[in-house]
Amino acid sequence: MNAKVTSREKVDLLIVGSGAAASVFAAKAAQAGKQVLMLEAGPARGLQDLVSSQLWARRLKWGGAPVEEEGNLTLGHNFNSGWGTGGSSMHHYGVWPRLHPGDFRLRTDHGKGLDWPLQYRELRPYYDRIQEEVGLSGDAAAEKWRPPGSEYPLPALPVFPQGQAIAAGFKALGKHTAPIPLAINSRPYKNRRACIYDGWCDAGCPIGALANAQALYLPQARAAGGRILHRATVTRVLANKKGNKVIGVEYRDAEDRQQVQLADVVVLAAFAVQNPRLLLASANPAHPQGLANSSGLVGRYMMTHPATSIYGLFKQETQPHLGPTGGQLISQDGYDNKAAIKNAFGSYQWLIANALKPNDLLGIVNTRPDIFGRALEAFMQRASRSIGTMVFVGEDLPLAQNRITLSQHKDQYGVPLARAVHNIQAPTAALCEHAVAEGTAVFKAAGAEQVWQGPRFGMHIMGGTVMGTSADNSVTNRYGQCHDIDNLFIAGPGLFPSSGAVNPTFTLHALGLLAVEFMLREWGSIA
Amino acid sequence: MTTTRRSFIKSSGLALSYTLGAQTLLLSPAAARAKKLPLRRLDAAHAASLETLAEALVPGAREAGISHYIDSQLQREPEDSLLMIRYLGVADHHTFYVDGLKSIERQAKSRYRKSLAALKSQQTDELIGALAAGEVENWSGPPAGLFYFVVRADAADVVYGTPAGFERLDIPYMPHIAPSRPW
Numbered sequence: 001m002n003a004k005v006t007s008r009e010k011v012d013l014l015i016v017g018s019g020a021a022a023s024v025f026a027a028k029a030a031q032a033g034k035q036v037l038m039l040e041a042g043p044a045r046g047l048q049d050l051v052s053s054q055l056w057a058r059r060l061k062w063g064g065a066p067v068e069e070e071g072n073l074t075l076g077h078n079f080n081s082g083w084g085t086g087g088s089s090m091h092h093y094g095v096w097p098r099l100h101p102g103d104f105r106l107r108t109d110h111g112k113g114l115d116w117p118l119q120y121r122e123l124r125p126y127y128d129r130i131q132e133e134v135g136l137s138g139d140a141a142a143e144k145w146r147p148p149g150s151e152y153p154l155p156a157l158p159v160f161p162q163g164q165a166i167a168a169g170f171k172a173l174g175k176h177t178a179p180i181p182l183a184i185n186s187r188p189y190k191n192r193r194a195c196i197y198d199g200w201c202d203a204g205c206p207i208g209a210l211a212n213a214q215a216l217y218l219p220q221a222r223a224a225g226g227r228i229l230h231r232a233t234v235t236r237v238l239a240n241k242k243g244n245k246v247i248g249v250e251y252r253d254a255e256d257r258q259q260v261q262l263a264d265v266v267v268l269a270a271f272a273v274q275n276p277r278l279l280l281a282s283a284n285p286a287h288p289q290g291l292a293n294s295s296g297l298v299g300r301y302m303m304t305h306p307a308t309s310i311y312g313l314f315k316q317e318t319q320p321h322l323g324p325t326g327g328q329l330i331s332q333d334g335y336d337n338k339a340a341i342k343n344a345f346g347s348y349q350w351l352i353a354n355a356l357k358p359n360d361l362l363g364i365v366n367t368r369p370d371i372f373g374r375a376l377e378a379f380m381q382r383a384s385r386s387i388g389t390m391v392f393v394g395e396d397l398p399l400a401q402n403r404i405t406l407s408q409h410k411d412q413y414g415v416p417l418a419r420a421v422h423n424i425q426a427p428t429a430a431l432c433e434h435a436v437a438e439g440t441a442v443f444k445a446a447g448a449e450q451v452w453q454g455p456r457f458g459m460h461i462m463g464g465t466v467m468g469t470s471a472d473n474s475v476t477n478r479y480g481q482c483h484d485i486d487n488l489f490i491a492g493p494g495l496f497p498s499s500g501a502v503n504p505t506f507t508l509h510a511l512g513l514l515a516v517e518f519m520l521r522e523w524g525s526i527a
Numbered sequence: 528m529t530t531t532r533r534s535f536i537k538s539s540g541l542a543l544s545y546t547l548g549a550q551t552l553l554l555s556p557a558a559a560r561a562k563k564l565p566l567r568r569l570d571a572a573h574a575a576s577l578e579t580l581a582e583a584l585v586p587g588a589r590e591a592g593i594s595h596y597i598d599s600q601l602q603r604e605p606e607d608s609l610l611m612i613r614y615l616g617v618a619d620h621h622t623f624y625v626d627g628l629k630s631i632e633r634q635a636k637s638r639y640r641k642s643l644a645a646l647k648s649q650q651t652d653e654l655i656g657a658l659a660a661g662e663v664e665n666w667s668g669p670p671a672g673l674f675y676f677v678v679r680a681d682a683a684d685v686v687y688g689t690p691a692g693f694e695r696l697d698i699p700y701m702p703h704i705a706p707s708r709p710w
């Protein structure tokens with residue numbers, strides 16, 4: 001370890017991370033003339049590095065300090081987190097549904113969890129603007145559950161035999177499906193190419209059809225002068241003596257030298273687990289329980305969507321290798337009635353007909369981990385022709401006891417590791433059980449010859465630095481600006497006070513746009 | 528698919544770098560095995576146990592070079608590893624494999640008084656069934672069910688996760704960027 005500290009020239013805006021949330025801030029701030037620097041812990045990687053292979057895809061996953069995990073539904077940090085240019089957005093699947101109005105009012109409507117400090121109608125214009133910039137493909141009319149919003153700029157992607165087979169089961173039971181709203185081009189859009197349905201999204205889409213950070217906002221940021229410094233692991237956020245302003249960060253560079261980067265404004269966009277870890281590890285005399293943590297809520301309300309896959313073997317060929325990895329169809333029947341199921345609580349959705357490759361955690365081979373030997377070869381031959389799958393995505397209740405704390409163990413730079421505890425309670429487990437029974441019935445109605453289910457796992461990570469109306473109930477305001485420190489912002493799904501049951505990345509883009517515009521508007525009083 | 532493309536895919540497979548003396552070779556694990564390239568992180572006994580177990584889990588794993596694949600990945604920093612175990616919250620990958628392999632050999636000895644490689648196929652299957660179910664007594668390695676899951680997934684990676692593996696299942700590979708080079 002080299003303890004020599006050098007100090008870098010001050011920048012206007014310093015962003016920790018270069019993933020989905022960072023990219024929106026970086027693009028808009030750089031375009032507004034701010035000097036923007038992103039510090040990214042992982043390696044530099046371009047679209048040309050996104051090799052189509054489920055083995056090489058693993059290089060996109062988290063490669064930083066381990067996270068200690070515990071609970072009956074762990075966050076699955078290493079699976080759910082990315083690393084390097086573009087962060088997790090590089091292997092994300094582009095499933096971009098909106099939250100529903102009821103997701104913003106959990107406490108008001110149900111006396112559970114937390115409310116958001118803004119309503120759906122206030123976020124809607126930002127969803128609409130992001131949708132136009134990114135180019136979502138979908139069929140708004142077919143989504144009978146869709147909250148108000150402008151039409152999708154692109155038509156839906158086609159539905160392949162796997163999707164058609166499963167949709168028949170929904171229809172037979174009087175349920176509905178619609179094309180998934182995808183941040184994937186069904187046609188060329190704004191100089192980005194159209195999808196060719198080869199199912200390699202998990203390994204990263206190198207042709208720019210899927211709106212990962214490198215397809216859109218990072219190039220915009222760079223074109224406007226924004227920079228990314230790779231292999232730069234932020235270890236501490238630095239505050240002034242009074243503790244009312246941050247002045248920059250400490251980081252380790254590629255040569256393991258300790259550096260200080262000064263900035264007028266700092267945005268933490270290091271994803272839901274590393275953001276609270278950094279805040280807790282940046283305690284100082286003015287902030288003894290962690291930076292921006294007068295609420296004591298930094299690290300609390302960690303959430304992950306409980307998820308379970310349903311599988312079936314069909315008589316007909318399903319061509320499961322075709323289409324986007326995130327799926328072809330969605331069903332959100334009953335989403336808005338969170339208390340519909342006895343003893344259960346929460347919304348849920350189905351993502352239907354995910355493209356499957358033979359290997360990897362989510363590949364065909366691991367749909368039946370119990371089979372081995374000659375029987376496995378026979379299964380693989382059959383399933384690669386006729387398997388169908390869909391995944392249940394459920395709402396996770398925000399619970400204060402689900403939290404990130406600092407471990408006794410430290411990483412190579414002396415920063416305590418994150419320790420993540422996450423448990424679901426009986427009503428959430430009951431929701432999952434209800435959904436599995438429903439999914440099984442759908443597959444049977446679709447004529448599947450064998451139906452089975454995978455294990456329950458955590459999909460997406462949210463919470464840990466929740467937004468709210470005051471320091472009594474939250475870490476930041478609606479813009480992700482810390483209640484305690486004006487020039488420190490947090491971005492990403494860590495801000496969500498509730499999880500809803502939809503994939504978070506569209507929402508974090510909309511929130512990012514809302515926040516960065518506020519920040520730029522108020523720059524004079526913040527910086 | 529044209530003949531040229533087909534033969535390209537066959538030859539590309541999963542190419543990894545192997546060092547032989549001062550030379551760096553770009554080979555598939557199967558080719559590294561066929562050339563008998565020395566292993567660096569697994570000793571001969573561990574490699575023999577691994578090959579026997581992996582072959583029983585996923586036929587074809589031995590020839591596809593499972594030992595050379597795992598051995599090459601264990602030589603890397605965890606952030607560069609292609610092993611699925613990097614998702615699974617296991618801190619020390621090498622210890623995971625070595626302890627698991629030692630433990631399964633101990634199981635074979637205590638149940639059948641033979642090494643894993645010398646078991647009849649029915650005995651191997653029984654032992655694997657117990658491993659998968661976590662029903663193993665005096666097991667001191669990583670959790671038995673997890674060890675089963677990981678080695679099975681590794682074996683599936685080398686057998687099915689390459690262009691040749693896709694071809695075996697008659698699934699078109701359709702790469703944007705073919706996995707023909709080390710990253």
Ligand SMILES: Cc1cc2nc3c(=O)[nH]c(=O)nc-3n(C[C@H](O)[C@H](O)[C@H](O)COP(=O)(O)OP(=O)(O)OC[C@H]3O[C@@H](n4cnc5c(N)ncnc54)[C@H](O)[C@@H]3O)c2cc1C
Nearest residue numbers: 017019020021041087088089093094095234492503504505
């Ligand atoms: C397999 C998979 C599929 C997914 N599919 C979807 C989907 O279809 N739809 C959807 O809505 N969401 C999806 N997601 C979730 C989505 O990827 C995340 O919600 C989103 O990327 C989070 O954005 P972020 O900017 O907060 O974090 P990231 O995009 O993860 O960016 C954080 C960055 O910060 C860096 N970093 C961390 N710590 C430090 C530090 N100390 N110093 C410097 N840099 C640091 C990381 O290396 C990383 O690059 C998927 C996720 C996975 C894993």
Ligand code: SF4
Nearest residue numbers: 195196198199201205
């Ligand atoms: S399926 Fe479409 S979005 Fe996914 S990797 Fe292929 S081209 Fe890209």
